[in-house]
Amino acid sequence: MKKIKLIICFLMLSNCVFAQNWEPEVIPLKAQQIRAMLTDTINDKLYVAGMITYFEQGGSINDGVIGVYDGNSWSYIDTINDVITSMVMFNDELYIAGFFSLINNESFYTIAKWDGSQWHEIDVDSRIIRLRVIGDYLYAMGNFSEIGGIEANKVARFDGNQWQSLDFPELNPGPYLIDIARYNDEYYAGGNYTFAPFEDKVGNLTVYRDGGWQKVGEHDRLWGGFTNVAIMEVYKDNLYVGGPINKGEGNVAQGIQMWDGERWFSIGDLQLQPGLLSNTRVTDMFVHDDRLFVLGNFHFVDSLPAKNIATWDGERWCSFPGTIWFSSLLGPVMSMYRDTLYVASSDTFNGVYTNKLVRWVGGDYVGDCTDIITPTPMETSSNEEISQKQTGIQIFPNPTQSHISISLPESLPEVGISIYDATGREVYRRENFTYDSKIQLDVSGFIPGVYFVNLNSSEKRYYTSFVVKE
Structure with a gap:
């Protein structure tokens, strides 16, 4: 019998690898997309959102919900009619952002707060892309010009009582901010604004310094019409910037770059299989157990096979055994809950039904690893770009x-x-x-x-x- 099982596993190797390392999370939800996940460490809950339907026992259906997992069973928070793309806990209350406009038939626009029993509207005049909690503040980034009753261009912060503008420079209607990070006691704002009308051209990333927003680096910026900043994370005294970053547009690396406060460094290129027309990108990052977890649309880190997910320990990249397929290339996400990694996936993997959410059961998250990588700095030049x-x-x-x-x-x-x-x-x-x-x-x-x-x-x-x- 063992021999028969071994032969079957050999013939269906990818299924066996998946079964050994990833498991579908069996939930009473039907997810068209999972676009946001949040681990609430205070209340010990995992939140899952995007475009989700909840099936009650007895057959009733609730369209557009937030799934809530307590480690034993799933519940949900009431109806939201469209897509949620970001969630955070701030002052023990849940804040969400996305493309929705109705909650329980009441009019909302892209951001709302759940106090445990009901939703509260936050006035904003346009789209919120991401929410972040840094220190004692909640930060909102997007394409808005007013929020919470004040004028605030693209980015604002909330102290629990009132919103405050960060005086970001005026841009054309199209560009927007996607993320913000605090690094070396300075704020970095990233997004898609390559052709921003600063005094000197700025490529997708600025830093708040000496009372105003400035370009990052003298000659080494994030360039290109196909390049923008999707996610930032501080790890081991460096700022890591990920997104659809294209080396071919004059950047130091593909998919992810490291900033040490003075220069950009390459820590390896994230690559797709040759012949694919899609773009390499990083969509989510976080730090856990002294490793940087990186998720995105890639198949290799340099020559190391690493399908969509890898970890960086400051010296080496390591892959995960098995393969993950994303539910959406627009923004696959992940979250660590009770020391278990949950990742948004597709409906099925090689015939295994996943319902767009899988969890890692394969051990310490390390497969094959690269040799030690010495970060390579971008060559600075006085040449005019x-x-x-x-x-x-x-x-x-x-x-x-x-x-x-x-x-x-x-x-x-x-x-x-x-x-x-x-x-x-x-x-x-x-x-x-x-x-x-x-x-x-x-x-x-x-x-x-x-x-x-x-x-x-x-x-x-x-x-x-x-x-x-x-």
């Missing part, structure tokens, strides 16, 4: 199937060319390239997708992109 939007640099035809021509606004004696795909892999490099008026390249062998071009000379750096179509 210039993007396509600023200079009128042209690349054509775009999209293309075979060749591209790159036209620079000025003649340079020679340039170095690097081309990266959407996963951050360098697919073409040529040093000391000389040309007449245009740079012409054959890309007929490239897989269809988005590519990023870095052009470097002794005087300037140019960044642009193009698309290879089928």
Whole structure:
């Protein structure tokens, strides 16, 4: 019998690995998406939210609820009609943010408070993306200009009695803030505002210093139209920034970077399998047992297979045995409850029904690990960094199937060319390239997708992109 079981497990290896390391959390909820999870350490509860339906015994249905787990059984908090994307506990009360507008048929807009028996509205004029508790304050980030009866651009904080603006600079209507972190007694605000109208161009991350918001780093910012900050975490005296960060747009790493207060460092690149058209990204991070847990859309850390989740101990990356499939690439999330890791997943994994929530039962969270990685700093340069939007640099035809021509606004004696795909892999490099008026390249062998071009000379750096179509 043991031999038969062994043969079956060998033939269905991925199922066996999943069964040994991950278990579906059996809950009386039907989740279309799980977009937020919260561990309440004071009351010892796990909250799960997103787009969830609760099935009562006897067959009645409650649409749009927050699932609550006490370690033994599940309950729920009353009806919310749409998507919840962020939850925190502040002063022993539950705060939620998202895309909802009705709670129990009462009008709300993207943020509300649950006091244990009823919901309370918080006035805000636009979307809240994330809530954070830092010290004695609740912070809200998003695309709003008013909250709690005050004017506050993109970010504000609440002390339990009143809201306070953090005087973030005015941006165009499109850009927004996604996260905030306190590092070295300074506040860092990250989001999607690459072309913010500061005195000097700022790339997606600013720091509050000397009474105002400033750019982070002199020459080493987070650049690119495909790059933004999705999540930040302080770990071992460094600030870690994750998101859809593209190395091909002039950044030091792919998916995640480390900031030591002065410079950016690479701690390895998060990679996707070759040929995939989606973008590498980090969507959630937290620190537990002296390790940084990182969740996102990736398949490798450098050459280490690490499907969607890995840990960093300051020297090495380690993978998890088994595979997780996300319920949504928009924002897979995780939470540690009673020393057990819970992760949002898909409906099934290789035929095993998960109901979009699984928990880790595989031991100490360590599979295979990389060798020791020495963080690599970004090369600082006095060269002027210039993007396509600023200079009128042209690349054509775009999209293309075979060749591209790159036209620079000025003649340079020679340039170095690097081309990266959407996963951050360098697919073409040529040093000391000389040309007449245009740079012409054959890309007929490239897989269809988005590519990023870095052009470097002794005087300037140019960044642009193009698309290879089928």
